Amino acid sequence: MINTAQDLPEYKKRLKRALDNKFLRNAMAAFAAAYPEGRARALTGVDFEALRVEIARGKDETLPRLEELYEAFKAKAEAAGIKVHLAKTAREANEIIAAIAAEGGAKKIVKSKSMTAEETFLNDHLEAEGLEVVETDLGEWIIQLRHEGPSHMVMPAIHLSRDQVAELFTKVTGTTQEPDIESLVKVARRELRKHFLSADMGISGANFAIAETGTLGIMTNEGNGRLVTTLPRIHVALVGLDKLVPDLASALKILKALPKNATGQVITSYVTWITGPTECKAAPSGLKDLHIVFLDNGRLALSKDPVFAEVLRCIRCGACANVCPIYSLVGGHNYGHVYIGAIGLILTYFYHGRKNDRAIVQNCLNCLACKAVCPAGINLPLLIKKVHGEVLAEEEDRPLKNRLLRRVLHNRRLFHFLLRRASLAQKPFAREGFIRHLPFFFGKEHGFRSLPAVVRTPLRDRWARVAGKVAQPRLKVALFAGCLVDFVYPEQGEALARLLQERQIQVDFPPDQSCCGLPAKCMGEMEIAREMAIQNLKALDPADYDHVLVLCASCGSHIKGTYPLLLKKEPGLGVKVQQLAEKLVDFSSFMTEVLKVKPEEFLGRKEKAAYHAPCHLCRGLKVTGPPRELLKVAGYEYVPAKNEEVCCGMGGTFSTDFPELSAELLKNKLDNVAATGAELLVTDCPGCVLQLKGGMDKRGGKIRVKHLAEAVAATRKEGSKGK
Amino acid sequence: MDSPNLLQLLREKAEAVQVVVQEITDLAEACRYAVEVTSRQGGATIAAPGWDPATLSLLKDICQAAQIEVLTENLREQASRLHTGLTLADWGLAETGTLVHESSSEDLRLATMLSETHIAVLPLSRLQPDATALEAELNGLMHSPPRYLAFITGASRTADIERVLTLGVHGPLELHLLLLKD
Ligand code: SF4
Ligand code: SF4
Numbered sequence: 001m002i003n004t005a006q007d008l009p010e011y012k013k014r015l016k017r018a019l020d021n022k023f024l025r026n027a028m029a030a031f032a033a034a035y036p037e038g039r040a041r042a043l044t045g046v047d048f049e050a051l052r053v054e055i056a057r058g059k060d061e062t063l064p065r066l067e068e069l070y071e072a073f074k075a076k077a078e079a080a081g082i083k084v085h086l087a088k089t090a091r092e093a094n095e096i097i098a099a100i101a102a103e104g105g106a107k108k109i110v111k112s113k114s115m116t117a118e119e120t121f122l123n124d125h126l127e128a129e130g131l132e133v134v135e136t137d138l139g140e141w142i143i144q145l146r147h148e149g150p151s152h153m154v155m156p157a158i159h160l161s162r163d164q165v166a167e168l169f170t171k172v173t174g175t176t177q178e179p180d181i182e183s184l185v186k187v188a189r190r191e192l193r194k195h196f197l198s199a200d201m202g203i204s205g206a207n208f209a210i211a212e213t214g215t216l217g218i219m220t221n222e223g224n225g226r227l228v229t230t231l232p233r234i235h236v237a238l239v240g241l242d243k244l245v246p247d248l249a250s251a252l253k254i255l256k257a258l259p260k261n262a263t264g265q266v267i268t269s270y271v272t273w274i275t276g277p278t279e280c281k282a283a284p285s286g287l288k289d290l291h292i293v294f295l296d297n298g299r300l301a302l303s304k305d306p307v308f309a310e311v312l313r314c315i316r317c318g319a320c321a322n323v324c325p326i327y328s329l330v331g332g333h334n335y336g337h338v339y340i341g342a343i344g345l346i347l348t349y350f351y352h353g354r355k356n357d358r359a360i361v362q363n364c365l366n367c368l369a370c371k372a373v374c375p376a377g378i379n380l381p382l383l384i385k386k387v388h389g390e391v392l393a394e395e396e397d398r399p400l401k402n403r404l405l406r407r408v409l410h411n412r413r414l415f416h417f418l419l420r421r422a423s424l425a426q427k428p429f430a431r432e433g434f435i436r437h438l439p440f441f442f443g444k445e446h447g448f449r450s451l452p453a454v455v456r457t458p459l460r461d462r463w464a465r466v467a468g469k470v471a472q473p474r475l476k477v478a479l480f481a482g483c484l485v486d487f488v489y490p491e492q493g494e495a496l497a498r499l500l501q502e503r504q505i506q507v508d509f510p511p512d513q514s515c516c517g518l519p520a521k522c523m524g525e526m527e528i529a530r531e532m533a534i535q536n537l538k539a540l541d542p543a544d545y546d547h548v549l550v551l552c553a554s555c556g557s558h559i560k561g562t563y564p565l566l567l568k569k570e571p572g573l574g575v576k577v578q579q580l581a582e583k584l585v586d587f588s589s590f591m592t593e594v595l596k597v598k599p600e601e602f603l604g605r606k607e608k609a610a611y612h613a614p615c616h617l618c619r620g621l622k623v624t625g626p627p628r629e630l631l632k633v634a635g636y637e638y639v640p641a642k643n644e645e646v647c648c649g650m651g652g653t654f655s656t657d658f659p660e661l662s663a664e665l666l667k668n669k670l671d672n673v674a675a676t677g678a679e680l681l682v683t684d685c686p687g688c689v690l691q692l693k694g695g696m697d698k699r700g701g702k703i704r705v706k707h708l709a710e711a712v713a714a715t716r717k718e719g720s721k722g723k
Numbered sequence: 724m725d726s727p728n729l730l731q732l733l734r735e736k737a738e739a740v741q742v743v744v745q746e747i748t749d750l751a752e753a754c755r756y757a758v759e760v761t762s763r764q765g766g767a768t769i770a771a772p773g774w775d776p777a778t779l780s781l782l783k784d785i786c787q788a789a790q791i792e793v794l795t796e797n798l799r800e801q802a803s804r805l806h807t808g809l810t811l812a813d814w815g816l817a818e819t820g821t822l823v824h825e826s827s828s829e830d831l832r833l834a835t836m837l838s839e840t841h842i843a844v845l846p847l848s849r850l851q852p853d854a855t856a857l858e859a860e861l862n863g864l865m866h867s868p869p870r871y872l873a874f875i876t877g878a879s880r881t882a883d884i885e886r887v888l889t890l891g892v893h894g895p896l897e898l899h900l901l902l903l904k905d
Contacts (some may be wrong), residue, residue, distance in 0.1 A: 031886060080868035138892055139883035157883055165884050185881060185889045192893065197802055213865035223879035223894025226836050230829065230871075231799070248862050252854050266736065267819040267876050270894070273861070276868030279829040281799050287869070 002149035004337045004348075004356045011334075011359035012658075018330040019660060023161050025329070031158065032328035038264025039319070039373070048375070051257050056377035058250050059313035063303045069211040069244040070294060076214030077292060080276030085293045090351075093295045094125035097203065097236055100291050101131055104234045106200035110192075112218075112225040113137040114205025115153055115316055116240045116295055118338045119351055122203070133203075134195045136224040138188050145172060151332030153318040153340055154262050159331050192224070202228035206239045207258070207315075208251040209292070215275040216292065217251050219259065219268040226272055233283035236291045241299045242312040254315050257375040262317040298350050307386060308350070313376035314343050320370035320380055325647045326363055329664055335360065342370035342380035349387045354394055361388045363658060365651030365665075366522055368557075368619040382562065388524035401653070402523055410531045412514040416458075419487045423454040434697060446656065448663035449694030452488050459490035463509040467497040473506035475594075478545045480536070480559070480584075482552035483515050484686035492551050492686060495713035496587065502716070503595060507549070512539035516555040521562065522652045530566045534573065537563075542579040547594065551587055551709055553685035554652070557620025560584050586617060587684055587709050588626035592633070602635045602715045609636040609711065610678035610703075612669065612692060613645045614685035627684055627708055634712045639676040643668070648683075650691035666695040673703060684708040729817040729850055730902070736820030740877030741890060743899040753844045753901050754782040757809045758789050760840060760899065766806025770794045770838055772830035773811060782809070798833040808838030808895065812845045814860070818853035821876045822900070823861075827869060835875065841895035843875070846905040 005011035018024060062069065074084045087093035101109065109131055111117065123133045123144070135144040139157035143150055145168055150156030157165075166179035169187050177187055204225055208217035216237055218225045229235050245251050259265040280288040303309050321327045321341025336344030337356045345364060349357040361384060370380040392398055398406075408415050429435045430453035459481055477500070485493050493509075500507050517532025536559075542548060550556035560581045567573045591597050609631055618624050624645075631638045649655060649665030669692070673681050681692060681703050693705040706714075734744050747753055757769055771782055772795050779795065786793050794801055810831060814823040822843050826832040835841055851857045854874075864870050879894030890896055 027885065034886070136893070137883070138881045142883070155883060155886065158886065160884070162885055181884045181887045182889055184884060185892050189892055193802075196893075210865070213862070214868070215865045215870075221879070222881050222883075222892040223836060224892075226832070226873065227893055230832050230836065248858060248865065249855070252858065255854070263882070266739075267821060267874070269740070269875070269877050269880050271874035271876075273865065273870070273872040273874075275865045275870040275872075278827045278869040278871040281797070281829055 002337060005359045006355050008359050008362070011363075014334055015330055015658070016660060018334050019664065024159055024331050027158060027161070028328045028331055031322070035264065035322045039261060042260035042264045042266055046256070046260065048257075051253070052375050052377045054253055055257060055315070055375055056313055058245070058253060059376060062244065062246060062250075063309055063312055066241050066244060066300060066303050069246060070241060072211040073209055073214050073244060076212070077276070080214055081287070081290070082214065082276060083291045085291065086296065087293055088296050090120035090295070090297050093120050093238060093293050093297070094122050096293050097122060097238065098126055098129045098131070100234065100236055101126065101129070101201055104201065104289060106131070106234055108132045108134070108195070108199045109201045109203055110134050110136050110195050110199040110228050110232060111140075111203040112205070112220060112228040113140050113156070114203070114238055115339065116205050116238050117203065118150060119297065120238070120295065122238065134192070134199070136192050136196065136228060137222060138185065141188060141192065142168065149333070149338060151340065152321060153316055159333065196227045196231050199232045201234040201236065202232040203236050203238065204228050206237050206243055208254065209239050209244045209294075210248055210251055211244055212247040213275055215248070215273050217255070218272045218274070219255070219270070220272070221269045223270055226270055229272065229274060230280070231282070233280055234289040234291070236293060238293050238295060240295050242314070258315055258317050261319045261373065261375045302350060308346075308383065310378050311343065311346050311383060313378055315376055317375060319373040319375070323369040323373050325365060325367060325369065325665055326661060329661055335363070342384060343378070345384050346380070346387050349390065354391055357387065358391050358395070361391055363661070365615070365647050365649070365654050367615040367647035367651060369615070369647070372619045382565070385521050385524055386526065389526045392524045402525060405520060405523060405525060406528060409515060409520055409528055410535070412512065412535065415514065419454055419458070419483075423456050426453055434694070445659040448659060448698060449666065449691060450697040451694060452690055454487050455490055457490070459486045459493040460509060460511060462490055462494065466494045467501060467507050467509070470501060470504055470506045472504065474504045475546045476506045476508070476544070477547045477549050478508045478510055478540055480513060480516070480540065480548055480550050480555060481509065482550070482555035482686065484690065485551050489686050489689060489707065492707040492709050495707070495709040496549070496551060499709070499713050499716060508545070510540045514539070516558050518554055518558040519652050521558065522654070526566070529562070533563045533566050533577070534570070537567075537573055537576050537580065540580070542576060542583045545583060547585050547590065548580060548583045549585060549587065549590055551684070551686065551707065553586060553614040553617035553620060554687050556584055556586055557616035561620060586621055586623050586626075588630045589623055591712065592626045592629050597630070597633055599633050599635065601717055602633065602712075603717060604635040605715055606635065606637050607680055608639050608676070608678045609680040609682050610639050610641045610673045610676045611644060612648060612673070612681060612683040612688055614683055614688045615647050617684055618645050630708065630712060631682060635715045636680070636711065639678050641676045641678070642672040648688050648691045650687045652687065655691060662691075666691055670695050670699065670701065674701065678703055680711065681705045682708050682711045726847070726850070729852060730847065733815055733817040733820055733850060736817065737877070737900055740820060742820065742877055743897065744902065745899065746902045746904065747844075748904055750778045750844070750903070751781055753809070753842075753903065754778070754785050756899075756901060757782070757807055757842050758785045758791060760842065761791055761807045762789050764806070764840060766791070766839065768792045768794055768801075768804050769807045769809050770798055770805050770830075770834040771809045772796065772798065772834050773828060796830050798830045798837070802833070802837050805834070805838045806840065808834035808841045810834055810841070810843050812843045813849060814857055815845045815850045816853050816857065816874070817850060819876055821874050823857070824873045824875060825864060825870065826873050827871045832871060832873070835873065836894050838895050840897045840899065841878070842899040842901065844901045844903050846903045848905050
């Protein structure tokens with residue numbers, strides 16, 4: 001029933017269709033706006049960071065002991081009279097459940113929501129065995145009637161309108177149903193009540209399996225989970241092995257985070273704790289016939305994987321989809337297979353195979369929004385790239401761009417030679433810093449922004465001229481420029497040099513530095529990313545400097561966040577990389593926190609400036625206050641824009657891989673900026689500058705786009721030395 | 724947190740999820756309240772499983788006058804007739820506005836699940852700050868199976884159609900919380 005695109009051309013067709021679906025777009029946009037507010041409200045007074053660390057630690061302690069916990073659970077549950085089964089594969093789980101139904105003479109089954117049952121395609125299996133299966137969660141029932149898969153882990157029918165539901169319910173009941181939500185809910189109450197009362201068997205999932213007592217914990221809002229586990233004489237719970245927790249305390253910790261993060265509720269309406277078969281007057285014995293089927297389906301192996309075990313920390317809150325800019329553009333049916341959102345891009349590979357993942361896994365901006373809200377502290381963006389790497393490794397041919405990258409990137413001389421050649425080749429087309437005719441291999445979908453020209457003289461060749469020796473420097477810093485500042489926007493580096501030299505700071509440009517390697521990581525080429533990290537560490541010895549400055553938030557967050565992960569096993573380098581990470585500082589933090597610049601050092605021009613927060617600055621380096629603070633110190637009137645921290649759609653190579661999606665995100669961004677009435681748009685990542693400047697040029701907008709370093713250099717009082 | 728603050732928090736959190744909160748001084752008041760709500764809503768039955776004989780006979784007396792039938796057992800067979808469920812909660816959790824019912828008895832469970840309006844009485848001596856404060860008690864119950872423990876916070880709800888909050892999808896449409904000073 002679920003059919004996920006298996007190649008890029010097909011996937012892009014579907015993405016286009018989703019972008020054209022007005023209802024979906026509005027529904028997703030409304031949700032994207034409402035979710036963060038609800039979540040923030042629910043989390044008021046909760047130390048989310050502390051809770052996240054606790055949940056992650058708890059899971060990490062549990063994962064290596066899953067088998068042991070399973071045995072403990074089983075012993076307790078069996079002693080209480082529960083029948084416990086272990087299914088190695090999805091198919092085995094379905095067969096076990098079908099056999100339980102057959103043995104108990106069950107014909108009709110009511111089900112409450114279970115992502116694990118979606119994972120195994122349980123309904124298909126049971127229906128093929130001639131059983132009647134009725135989903136009882138309203139959203140699940142709707143999509144079951146429509147023969148669709150869920151488009152969200154918590155709100156499976158979020159892609160549908162009340163009109164579509166009314167039409168569907170009219171068909172189901174045989175009487176006309178008005179598109180009024182309250183009465184539609186009543187229809188479901190009435191129809192499903194009949195099923196609850198006449199079913200022989202109930203199937204549920206579970207949020208927790210508590211080993212110490214053999215208890216299941218189930219969270220629901222509608223109350224269907226309680227009816228499913230109460231009315232029919234047989235109850236089967238299908239539970240992933242990853243739901244095992246040692247004790248009640250661990251479950252309560254997760255309970256504290258899950259509903260707040262999932263739907264902005266302090267707690268779900270119902271939390272049900274079942275230990276052993278309780279009274280059931282429909283059962284011949286007077287007690288429920290209770291079965292628990294634990295599903296492995298790769299989980300035990302995954303729990304031992306040195307890199308990917310982390311994904312089993314997931315508590316299925318769905319937040320990583322809720323905040324994902326791509327999810328909010330195209331919806332869940334285009335952003336996952338069974339599991340949806342960031343975690344879906346990863347789990348699909350393990351639970352539903354490479355073919356279903358190979359197209360969707362490429363559709364990630366690496367914007368870090370998912371990582372920032374995950375209550376289990378899973379490094380989702382990095383794992384997405386690693387899965388992408390695994391997928392590539394198994395493909396027969398790597399895409400052309402990957403092959404080129406592999407040949408060029410790790411040879412700095414060749415790479416820089418080619419960049420210089422590009423500057424010559426584009427010369428006839430370049431004007432005002434933009435390429436005015438796109439090269440033939442770009443299709444028209446790439447025309448949503450003007451592309452910048454590669455400069456003739458990169459920053460590295462200008463450095464000796466712009467940044468001379470400072471006689472008695474207060475500080476000695478190194479600039480890690482990154483490719484864009486070096487070869488496309490050297491003026492950003494020059495602005496920095498001017499500001500720092502006046503303040504008696506020696507800034508060096510270590511000449512052997514190269515690309516930070518982030519593009520390689522983003523294309524799933526982890527090996528090259530690692531080589532680039534080693535090269536740069538050799539080029540720039542952190543011991544020589546007080547600070548290492550970056551103007552590019554993406555380089556900065558890659559070096560600080562990912563280098564240590566890439567090089568932790570490298571003898572000697574692990575230490576250096578830690579030192580580098582500790583000395584690395586972004587421009588705004590350096591100016592406000594290290595130099596502590598003051599308004600007197602700048603002209604108070606009071607120009608209205610909007611700010612775009614680069615993903616890799618606000619979430620990657622977790623720097624949010626300093627850039628806004630610096631804007632004000634430098635004499636600008638900072639005007640806040642809506643969704644300042646939402647990705648601009650650049651995402652490195654993402655914008656050339658998925659230009660239509662990138663264009664939409666850029667449009668939203670520029671619309672929000674235009675609404676502020678700003679004269680200037682400032683950001684502090686050259687990648688974002690490229691995207692925003694190109695988009696602004698294309699739409700003929702009047703707002704100038706600048707890197708924060710340029711904006712600050714522009715209002716400095718000439719000769720102001722600071723202190 | 725001292726008890727007036729706990730009480731305040733419970734109220735706040737319960738009302739935030741559309742619970743009707745009322746303070747009462749004795750169980751007779753609870754019975755009168757249930758009868759009044761049931762009559763007002765045009766209901767004909769009150770399911771009252773698990774009550775002590777004295778309270779039950781009190782309830783029956785008031786119901787008789789109002790021509791409301793009291794149901795105490797075999798609720799499964801009368802599923803379509805349940806209007807009000809009147810139950811005694813085992814604990815309250817202030818932090819989340821939650822009621823805890825040890826509902827291993829099927830009739831008690833059904834009264835809280837199938838009724839249109841659920842009215843729960845919570846003796847204030849049973850109010851706890853949060854689930855963690857109740858951990859030992861809950862653990863004790865889980866160690867003596869079989870057990871069906873329910874945390875109930877507000878009425879049954881859904882937002883599955885266009886994310887519009889709608890109450891009473893499968894369980895009760897209303898939850899009333901009667902706080903008994905004991
Ligand atoms: S990194 Fe951004 S684009 Fe990628 S999955 Fe996470 S939220 Fe979505
Ligand atoms: S990966 Fe994290 S954010 Fe996503 S569903 Fe799992 S726990 Fe929630």
